[in-house]
Amino acid sequence: MSKLEQIIVIEPPYDLKFKGPFTDVVTTNLKLKNPSDRKVCFKVKTTAPRRYCVRPNSGMIESGATVTVSVMLQPFDYDPNEKSKHKFMVQTIFAPSTATDMDAVWKDATPDDFMDSKLRCVFELPTDNNKMDDVDATKAAPVLNSNADGTSAPKPISASMDDPEMKKLMDECKRLQYDVGKLSDENRQLKDEGLRMRKHSSSYLPSLLVVIAAIFIGFFLGKFVL
Template sequence: MPKTNQILQIEPPEALVFTGPFTEVVKSTLSLTNPSDYKVAFKIKTTAPKRYCVRPNSGTLAKGETMSISVMLQPFEFDPNEKTKHKFMIQSLIIASNMEEKDLWQEVDKEKLMDTKLRVVFENEVPAAVEEVPKEVDVPNNLDISTDPVTITPHKSNFKEQDPQVPPSGDNNFQRLMEENKALSSEVNRYKEELQQLKRVAMSETKTTAATATTLQAAPGPTGISLLFHETTNIILILGLLVASFGIGLMLSSRLGA
């Protein structure tokens, strides 16, 4: 009779591997082969019997027979940082001709009992969630980002706002031009007032002439000449005002350009 620690050939020989996810029953297979010329009985034990279901967990193997054993791991909450300490042990015993199979494991001679221990390995197919690192965003220097990621507050500038149409107060040439412009504007306003006064005088004389013509019903010639004279005066004044305005514009443009 052979003298060895285990008469059976076991696959895998070192560890039972269970591949997750472990939210449902996970199955692993154990293969037992009897290469001897004897009939061999086997029995499978585990350190965590509530976590595993083994089918079949015991039996006999004839000469050269191979049997596949299903080991089913019950669902559990998997922790990749926790190392499992679960183990399996396959015990085997050569059946003598005078042994009854039902009495094999009641009174076992320890010297004839052989065993092999297998460790348990958990492998998770689903990788741990990788925390996404936010991409760096270039933020303008004139912006302040508050603790709220949605709110962006404009940075207060150290410079006071200035009217873009007004140059710095230190420009003496511009100040001089502005003063001349005021003087020209005053002169234009004076021309306008004189024109309005002439119009009022002309209207008054026209009314007087019309009243005289109605009363006398004669001498229309002098009335027409008077009206023509007043209209001509108005036209001359208007033309003078336009020429003065155009000259003022040219003067400002040339000085600003200088």
């Protein structure tokens, strides 16, 4: 048990919280502030040294200075039913103002010189409520029709029969439909001319023209619908 009260201010003071998921390294910062007028040496120890990486795990804090310690939890298979028993201890001692060799300071210290503070590790996973809040925020966000440069995208223009261009397209469609009918009649007449005409490739030319005409009609009708 420490004989002296801890002189440095530790933040957080009691719990080291690690937020999952724990499929990657999770880092939590531990701040050590020295409010005294003397140098303080520190060491950070843990009951599970293989599970954590601590940088720096020891050092010296000047009077009035603050040191940030990064505690990195290594990836592992998290079991929410298993309560964490991992703990950390921040151990400190006063150092002479002229001290430069920390190993010597720790070596010369007696158990009564040590000041200890213990923290427990807490593992947290994102709650379902947080996930739902993210979804609701996404749904509540207004959806704007805009271009990549931030300008408003043009609204689709509805087709109108009073539009001159639309009338022109309709007339063109009617003309093409008439041509298709005329080509169909010619095709039937050519088929009736005899076996010789039907055996030659020229007998299939009107059919090809019908297909081409149908393609043009589909093109103009597609433009009309869009």
